[in-house]
Amino acid sequence: MKYKYNIQPNLLFEEDWLEYLNQMHDKGWKLNKIGILFNRFEKCHTPFKYQIDFTPLSQEYLQVTQSLGYQYIDSFKNTHIFCNDDILATDLQTDEEIVKDVLLKKFSIKRIILTFIISLLYGCLGIPMLSCFFPFYLGYFFIYFDNFLISLCLVLLSLLFFIISLAFFKARRQVINHTSMEIQSKLIRIILKITIYIIFGAFFLILICFFSNNNYIIYVCFNGVILFILYYMIQRFIPKQTSETTRKILLFLSITICISIHTLFNNQFMTNQTNAIDFQEKNIIKNDDNILVKKTMITSPSLQVYYDCYNTSIANEVLKVNIQCLQSKDSLLLNDDIDSQDIKPYQDAIQYYHVYSSSLVDKCYYTHDYFIAKKDNIVIRCYIDKKEDIDKILKEYFN
Amino acid sequence: MARKEFETLTPQMFYILLVLNQPMHGYDIMQKVAQITNDEIQIGAGTLYTLLPRFEKECYIKLIKEENKRKIYQLTPLGKKKLLMEKERMLKQINLFNQIKHKM
Numbered sequence: 001m002k003y004k005y006n007i008q009p010n011l012l013f014e015e016d017w018l019e020y021l022n023q024m025h026d027k028g029w030k031l032n033k034i035g036i037l038f039n040r041f042e043k044c045h046t047p048f049k050y051q052i053d054f055t056p057l058s059q060e061y062l063q064v065t066q067s068l069g070y071q072y073i074d075s076f077k078n079t080h081i082f083c084n085d086d087i088l089a090t091d092l093q094t095d096e097e098i099v100k101d102v103l104l105k106k107f108s109i110k111r112i113i114l115t116f117i118i119s120l121l122y123g124c125l126g127i128p129m130l131s132c133f134f135p136f137y138l139g140y141f142f143i144y145f146d147n148f149l150i151s152l153c154l155v156l157l158s159l160l161f162f163i164i165s166l167a168f169f170k171a172r173r174q175v176i177n178h179t180s181m182e183i184q185s186k187l188i189r190i191i192l193k194i195t196i197y198i199i200f201g202a203f204f205l206i207l208i209c210f211f212s213n214n215n216y217i218i219y220v221c222f223n224g225v226i227l228f229i230l231y232y233m234i235q236r237f238i239p240k241q242t243s244e245t246t247r248k249i250l251l252f253l254s255i256t257i258c259i260s261i262h263t264l265f266n267n268q269f270m271t272n273q274t275n276a277i278d279f280q281e282k283n284i285i286k287n288d289d290n291i292l293v294k295k296t297m298i299t300s301p302s303l304q305v306y307y308d309c310y311n312t313s314i315a316n317e318v319l320k321v322n323i324q325c326l327q328s329k330d331s332l333l334l335n336d337d338i339d340s341q342d343i344k345p346y347q348d349a350i351q352y353y354h355v356y357s358s359s360l361v362d363k364c365y366y367t368h369d370y371f372i373a374k375k376d377n378i379v380i381r382c383y384i385d386k387k388e389d390i391d392k393i394l395k396e397y398f399n
Numbered sequence: 400m401a402r403k404e405f406e407t408l409t410p411q412m413f414y415i416l417l418v419l420n421q422p423m424h425g426y427d428i429m430q431k432v433a434q435i436t437n438d439e440i441q442i443g444a445g446t447l448y449t450l451l452p453r454f455e456k457e458c459y460i461k462l463i464k465e466e467n468k469r470k471i472y473q474l475t476p477l478g479k480k481k482l483l484m485e486k487e488r489m490l491k492q493i494n495l496f497n498q499i500k501h502k503m
Contacts, residue, residue, distance in 0.1 A: 055445040059468050064426045064444050092445035095411045101404065102449070 004029055005038040009193070013171060014052040014079065021050050021081070031081060034074040037200075051082045053092045054102050065092065100175055107172035112165050119161035126154025137343055139321025142314050143307070146290040149202045156202075160195045163188055201225060205291055227255060293318060304393075307379040319374040322381050323365060324349045356390055360398040366390060405457060408485050411442050415450060416474060416482050419460055424469040425451065454478070 006024065011017050021031055030044035051070065055061060057080060062072060069089050070082040082092060093099050129151030133141060141148055167188060204225070288295040294308040309315040324346050325338045353365035356373075364373040370383045371390050375398050382393050405412070411432075418431040429442050451472060454460045459478035463471045474482075 051445075053445045055448045058448070060425060060470060061444065061448045063468070064429075064448070067426065068444055070444070090441040090443055092443045093449075094441060094443035095409050095446045095450075097409050098411075098446050098449050 002043040003032065004041045004043075006041060008035060008037050008039055013167075017052055017079075017081070018050060025050070030083070031073050034076050034081070046085065047087055048083050048085045049087050049089070051084065051092045053080045053082060054078060054106075055080075055092070103175045104172065107168045107175065109172075112168045112172065115161050115165035115168060119158050119165060122154050122158035122161060126151050126156075126158055130155050137321050137324065139317035139319070139324075140338060140343060142292045142309070142317055143295065143321070143338060144290070145292045149205055153199055153202045156195045156199050160192065160199070163191060163195075227258075302385075302389075302393075303383040305381040306397075307381075309377045309379065312377055315374055315377045315379050318379045319363060319372060320346060322372045322379065323353060326352055326367075356387075358391065358394055360394045364390070364394070404453070405459075405481070407488065408481070410440055411446060412450060412454075413482070413485060414440055415442065415447065416454070416459060416478055419472055419474040419478070422463050422471050422473040424466070424471045426469070 006029075009016075009020055011020060024031070024041055025044075025048075028043060028045050029041035030048070031039060031050075032042045033040040056078075057072075057075070065072065065082060069084045069086045070092065071084070073081045073083055075081070129147065133144075133148055133151075288297075292310045292314055296306045296308075298304045298306065307315070307318050309318055321338060321343065324343045326342070326344065326349055350365075352367055353372075354367070356364040356366050356371060358364055358373075361373040361375040364371060366372070366384075366387065369385075370381060371393075372379070372381045373390075373394060374380075378397070380393075380397060382390075384390060384393070408416070414432045414436065415428055418428055418435065423431065425444070425447055429444065429447060432440055432442050451460070451470075455462060455472070457477075458475055459481055460472045461475050463473050465471070
């Protein structure tokens with residue numbers, strides 16, 4: 001049996017499901033199974049009709065529908081999909097009043113309010129978290145990448161529930177006013193889709209953050225996500241008239257270009273990156289890892305913050321934001337590293353620093369009580385008593 | 400304004416109650432209604448199996464027994480009363496129509 005897997009369109013209303021299933025039917029595909037992320041279709045060229053039903057399934061009901069020629073396919077959220085080879089067979093729902101009653105229960109005021117409250121809760125959690133990232137400094141974004149993902153997920157979930165509550169409200173009005181259920185507007189459909197994909201993507205990255213300390217796995221996962229997005233975009237946006245070979249060539253070319261750019265961008269990763277140091281002998285007070293930057297705070301011999309970045313470009317941005325944040329030793333301990341409120345424009349902040357020349361590192365800047373240095377993908381910020389200590393500490397890290 | 404449940408009966412509801420004058424299970428109800436109405440009223444399986452538990456909840460019908468996993472229902476006195484009320488309502492409508500028709 002030939003199967004085709006189609007991305008779950010996450011449709012809210014039965015009418016949208018019918019439209020989607022009939023579109024697939026026109027292309028010769030019959031629904032076989034509904035999944036969380038994908039729906040499975042099987043090849044079928046014979047005519048048949050779909051029915052979307054919400055009657056609770058019982059053995060007796062399934063027997064009766066079967067004797068009427070209906071084949072049960074699958075269910076989602078108390079809604080069941082049947083199909084019948086006899087196009088003229090009586091519909092499963094024949095009384096509009098009953099359909100209306102069920103729909104009014106489905107789009108009840110209680111449900112609309114509950115969805116709206118969930119949206120508000122997510123918003124209240126996510127918006128203050130996300131607002132810390134504005135004005136947007138890349139280095140700050142990289143250091144707190146996991147926080148950014150979590151807050152982005154929360155805000156998007158809030159947006160998602162808000163759209164759903166609006167759609168439910170609109171649907172309820174349509175049911176009450178006896179107007180036919182308008183197909184979910186294209187805009188809502190697109191927003192829903194994008195939001196759901198971003199949430200899935202962000203969850204995926206958060207999972208990697210938690211379960212992986214290996215840069216290689218992160219590199220493969222990043223490429224995996226990019227490939228998936230590319231494949232989806234090509235499948236989606238290249239006109240269907242284009243021949244299969246052209247589509248395959250286009251897909252291959254764009255993947256090659258994308259991987260080349262990504263690999264060139266990460267050239268440091270592929271060659272000799274500075275190895276992370278062994279912290280066994282040191283007094284670590286905080287270990288804060290995310291997918292892009294692994295941060296370690298050490299208190300002895302002096303207060304030091306050590307950033308092990310994913311690549312040199314990120315390390316450059318982390319260095320820049322460290323320069324922009326003129327923090328004293330006390331505030332650093334109190335404020336949990338860099339605080340978005342303390343970040344100053346780069347041109348103003350750099351005035352407070354002197355350049356320290358050393359062959360051990362790429363860049364090094366110092367003030368009267370600390371220095372910031374960068375080599376390849378490593379950035380360190382150390383508090384010192386005198387300028388002469390810089391060389392000693394640099395040797396300890398980069399020799 | 401939303402209609403109260405079963406305030407008035409739709410034709411489908413009416414015929415389901417009517418044929419349940421005799422004990423019957425779901426599939427038979429559909430066949431019987433189609434037969435007595437000369438296929439003018441077709442009851443969908445979904446509609447029927449949504450209505451039966453609701454009628455039972457309102458005590459218009461009661462479950463008599465279960466045979467081969469099929470539930471057999473019959474009309475209750477309350478269901479009969481509902482049918483009679485519906486008949487009265489329809490008669491009233493017909494009378495009113497006839498009165499006005501004479502003036503037409």
